Each structure stands twice: as C-alpha cells, then as structure tokens.
Amino acid sequence: MTPSILLVEDESAVVELLRYNLDRAGYEVTVAMDGEEALLLACETKPDVILLDWMLPNLSGIEVCRRLRRDPNTRNTPIIMLTARGEESDRIRGLDTGADDFIAKPFSMNELMARLRAVMRRIRPGLTEDVTNYSDLTLDRAAMRVRRSGRDIHLGPTEFRLLDFFLQFPGRVFSREQLLDAVWGPDADVEARTVDVHVGRLRKAINGDSDSDLIRTVRSAGYALDGGALR
Numbered sequence: 001m002t003p004s005i006l007l008v009e010d011e012s013a014v015v016e017l018l019r020y021n022l023d024r025a026g027y028e029v030t031v032a033m034d035g036e037e038a039l040l041l042a043c044e045t046k047p048d049v050i051l052l053d054w055m056l057p058n059l060s061g062i063e064v065c066r067r068l069r070r071d072p073n074t075r076n077t078p079i080i081m082l083t084a085r086g087e088e089s090d091r092i093r094g095l096d097t098g099a100d101d102f103i104a105k106p107f108s109m110n111e112l113m114a115r116l117r118a119v120m121r122r123i124r125p126g127l128t129e130d131v132t133n134y135s136d137l138t139l140d141r142a143a144m145r146v147r148r149s150g151r152d153i154h155l156g157p158t159e160f161r162l163l164d165f166f167l168q169f170p171g172r173v174f175s176r177e178q179l180l181d182a183v184w185g186p187d188a189d190v191e192a193r194t195v196d197v198h199v200g201r202l203r204k205a206i207n208g209d210s211d212s213d214l215i216r217t218v219r220s221a222g223y224a225l226d227g228g229a230l231r
C-alpha cells in the first residue's frame with residue numbers, strides 16, 4: 001500500500017518542490033494550504049504522516065498540531081513540523097504540543113526523506129526499505145553499509161549521502177547545483193566544484209577494480225547513477 005502524506009504549507013514554491021520529491025519517492029501526497037484546510041483534510045484522508053509547516057496564515061502550525069492531537073481521528077498520526085525557527089525553546093514548545101519530529105528550514109531533501117523513512121519504519125515496519133539494490137550494488141541505510149558484488153565499500157558520510165540520493169532516482173541526471181541542494185542543503189556554503197570532488201571519490205570507491213562504471217558524467221549537465229557503462 002502506498003504511504004500517504006498530508007503536506008501543510010502555504011508557500012507554493014516549497015509545496016511544489018516537496019510534492020515533486022515525495023511523489024518520486026512513492027508517497028501519495030495531499031496538500032493543504034492553510035490550517036483549517038489541514039484539519040479538514042487530515043480527518044477526511046487519514047494520512048500516514050503529516051508534514052506541517054509552523055508558519056501558516058490564520059491558524060499557526062502549532063495550533064494545528066494541538067488540535068490534531070485532540071482529535072481522536074488524528075491523535076496518533078505522526079507529525080513532522082517544518083520550521084524556520086531553529087531555536088531550542090521553539091523545538092521544545094513544538095514537541096510539547098505533540099509534534100514527533102522537527103526539521104528546520106531550509107532543509108536538505110535527503111534529510112527530510114531520511115526522517116520520513118524513520119517515521120514510516122516506526123509506524124509501518126516493512127513498508128519502507130532499509131536496503132536498496134541497484135545493479136550489483138547494495139546500500140543498507142540501517143547499517144550504513146555499502147557493498148558491491150559482495151565486496152565491502154567504505155564511504156565517507158558525504159559520499160554515502162550522495163549515493164543514497166542517486167539510488168532514489170536511478171538513471172536521472174542531476175546538475176551540480178541540484179546535488180548541492182539535495183545533499184548539502186540549500187544554505188551550505190559549498191562551491192559546485194566540491195560536488196565534482198565528492199562524486200569523484202564516490203566513483204572511485206564504488207568502482208574499485210570493477211570494469212563497469214556506475215556513475216555517468218554528462219558533459220555540461222551533471223551526473224547520473226547509471227548501471228554498468230563499460231569503462
């Protein structure tokens with residue numbers, strides 16, 4: 001069964017970005033643009049998870065969270081709050097209101113997906129995969145382990161996140177800027193050239209002595225995970 005998400009956010013740019021990525025990751029997405037609509041849709045669609053923005057017009061995210069917790073229909077639905085406010089006191093206030101997790105904006109898409117997977121694992125074990133296979137490559141998120149043809153591959157944390165991201169969209173070409181956004185986060189003070197360095201390390205590590213290259217360089221476009229092009 002497809003896991004469903006209610007996304008509550010009033011900024012259409014954020015909605016579109018999230019909708020696109022959640023859709024690609026296999027979630028069924030319903031969007032509410034304000035708090036009242038969120039309460040209505042939460043009751044109607046009974047989502048598996050609610051992604052709730054803190055800053056909403058009229059009813060604030062915190063108030064929505066409080067009301068969702070009072071409603072028997074949504075009392076136990078996991079709520080992840082999105083917030084521009086990273087301060088500890090806000091976090092505590094949010095958790096007191098019944099939010100299960102917090103993600104500060106701007107967030108990296110990879111981080112958000114990882115948090116979502118963690119929530120889904122908790123509520124519907126067996127639904128989200130810890131292990132992804134691609135070609136002769138295996139990535140185990142729980143064990144933070146990568147193997148290719150049975151051989152252990154040691155990756156740095158950035159290379160691991162890069163590979164995890166590529167594995168979510170095999171074959172698709174990503175520009176350096178898109179990879180920066182997804183893996184380092186939109187606020188990271190990192191140059192596009194840094195992406196080349198980490199992709200280079202990842203390529204070297206996963207290819208090893210193998211004669212097939214799993215990463216395709218697309219001139220002036222970017223990189224893609226692509227199965228077994230001969231070197």
Ligand code: CA
Nearest residue numbers: 010011053055
């Ligand atoms: Ca907002």
